[in-house]
Amino acid sequence: MPYKPASPCKIPGCxxxxxxxxxxxxxxxxxxxxxxxxxxxxxxxxxxxxxxxxARVRYLREHPxxxxxxxxxxxxxxxxxxxxxxxxxxxxxxxxxxxxxALCHYHHSVKTAKxxxxxxxx
Numbered sequence: 001m002p003y004k005p006a007s008p009c010k011i012p013g014c015x016x017x018x019x020x021x022x023x024x025x026x027x028x029x030x031x032x033x034x035x036x037x038x039x040x041x042x043x044x045x046x047x048x049x050x051x052x053x054x055a056r057v058r059y060l061r062e063h064p065x066x067x068x069x070x071x072x073x074x075x076x077x078x079x080x081x082x083x084x085x086x087x088x089x090x091x092x093x094x095x096x097x098x099x100x101x102a103l104c105h106y107h108h109s110v111k112t113a114k115x116x117x118x119x120x121x122x
Contacts, residue, residue: 056081059100066104078102082111 006017009025016025024032059081069076080103087094103111 055095059097060102063102065102066107067101068107069104076104079105080108082108086115 004019004021006019007023008014009016009018009028010023011025011028014025014028016027018025018029020029022029060078064078066074066076066078082101082103083094084099084101085093087099093099
């Protein structure tokens, strides 16, 4: 399959070309990701603290299989507790177990990429 032709980096004055759909050259893409990670905060700052870790372990013990794999007829262990609806800082939604689902790493990554646009790059 042919590749899309390289295009100028979106950063004004940058002489480098972008080869992916982000529109940024490798240097600026890395800088942008670093800035987004910094603004995002740590997992603890986002609510994934000791209380969450305990709740997660209990939930995975009670729901040991990936719900998406089960839909596909596969029996795969769940490794992630996913918020079905993104909480965006809403603590009530964050702790509502009706908004949780057990997923394997693969399905959690796929869901995150679809919702956030390539793992957080909107």
